Amino acid sequence: MTIAINTKITNFKSKLDTPLTKQEINILQINLGKRCNLACTHCHVEAGPKRTEELSKEICQQLIELIHKFPQIQTVDLTGGAPEMNYGFKPLVEAARQHHKQVIVRSNLTIYFVDGFGDLPEYFANHQVRVVASLPCYLADNVDKMRGTGVFDDSIKALQLLNQVGYGRNPNLILDLVYNPQLPTSEKFSLTPDQVKLEQDYKKFLQEKFDVIFNNLFTITNLPVGRTKLHLERKKLHTSYLQFLESHFNPQTVANLMCRNQLSVDYLGNIYDCDFNQMMNLSAKTGDGESLTVAKLLEFGSLDVIDEIQTANYCYGCTAGCGSSCGGTLV
Template identity: 70%
Template sequence: MVQTPTSKTVAITPFDLQLDRPLTKQKITVLQINLGKKCNLACTHCHVEAGPNRTEELTEEVCNQLIEAIRRFPQIETVDLTGGAPETNFGFKPLVEAARNAGKEVIVRSNLTIFFVPGYEDLPEYFTKHRVRVVASLPCYLAENVDKMRGSGVFNSSIRALQQLNELGYGRNSELKLDLVYNPPIPTSEDKFSLPPAQAGLEKAYKQHLSQHFGIDFDRLLTITNLPIGRTKQFLQRQNLDRPYTRFLEENFNPDTVDGLMCRNQLSVDYRGNLYDCDFNQMEEVSAVDGNGEPLTIAKLLDRGSLDAIETVQTESYCYGCTAGCGSSCGGALSVKREQGTGNREQG
């Protein structure tokens, strides 16, 4: 009897061995801050494992350190606020206002449904006042698929929120940017492993459907691959699919994506002030380190007077998720060229 290989026997090439040179850090221009794990939703694919029962959030001390960094370092062009629902965590508005007063672009990664939670109804107007760029999760333009991933009624609330933002000028005024985020369903079997479809074509389909059925306009669609971390990893492990899925990502490694990886010019900061090369490393607690291997914090960088203390990005096997197919980042696809490896089971 032929025995089917288990998840543990699937061989994965270490990511750093896939590269022809070390993955070096570049000048830091993006400060991405995860304000905490508090959220009004508990999405099945959430790599942060955020939810209504989580209490971890930014402290006043770390918030003040971040504000000092924003003011002190002109090289920071973008302050990217995420969570959890970043709006529900301590320090959200002080960070928005400090960044905008310093002339930085501010991105808020919103789940949209927070607009209808008591105490947060002012957010659309607040976003408009401070000209923040809204990046909102909408993993499909069909209600059934969204509610399956994010909870019953989330699609309808998201549509209402997008309509509110449109009324205020988002997606229609060049100064009020509104982007949506797509990610594929979490696979339930190996024949359902998939990468996001081509970003440009999917964006066209989103725009046509949302405009025709709901009168909604937006600027860009960002496609993001599901990485095997957080709740996605937990689900895949229960199905014995975690290593086969990572192997699938490896098979679709595209070297054209490496130069554009977000980890190269970004600092990711957690609610405790610890530093990481990206939000994914943050969730897996893979710390950013200096040339001597010392883990870094925002306080240490302030003491050193420099944001550029990291020489090499820390990599793990899930980095294949950012480099598979057209690539994946917090800014969407990294390459229009897709290099498909053997065994690609991509679905559109």
């Protein structure tokens, strides 16, 4: 007798009581390109050393104009790839700081040991860039499995360099770490651990073992996008993982979702509601259904032209349990 397995997943949009709408935009997250010195197994961008896609001079200038034109932008969040390796990184940092915006760089840390990038810790300190660094575990074996042999050791050296220039000590030099769970290999799925407790564990271990200090730990759920999605599909776990995330949907997270007050921009200048939608090519839309670009926003003279946020079933990853965002848990 064949047993029918229910593989139905509730459409995320229908899970919500009301449409997911934008608030006033105050965060501009820019993906500068796919060039990276690492090729991490969980990377939703699918970045790596062989990727060449990056920001153009034209789009960089449009973004600088956008930063100058809209005082409501409080934070410019630079990501990649390794954002530091892609065209436009330093011009965007300096344009944003000139206008007193907070600048975040999402750094893989190991970039500091690539020829030509050894000045980055001092550069970050000079411009008071907030460093959000990936360290998916405080144990070497787990990090190296996800990110490559030797990455943990280089990451620790990089954190020590950042501490030496004042990060984690000077209140203007914020250093945050990001935890990602290991990719599942069976249906024994789990949500990210308690962020407060895990931060305490990270701080105790890293300070005692390596004399490393940092400010905050962000726990981020692996969304089934990019290499994570490919991994789940290879293991025949994609549907069951989505079902797991749906079963832990927490409506209290919805009010704080990162897509509500940010715009995500790709290296071609296209606009998305979040970085995950960007990787899945799900464009942000105006009320008239028009896709957006940086050039169109400049033409409109407004950042607040999106009514409803585009959603997909991987949005369950941001709304499961305590929620997940670029700044960690939501509730």
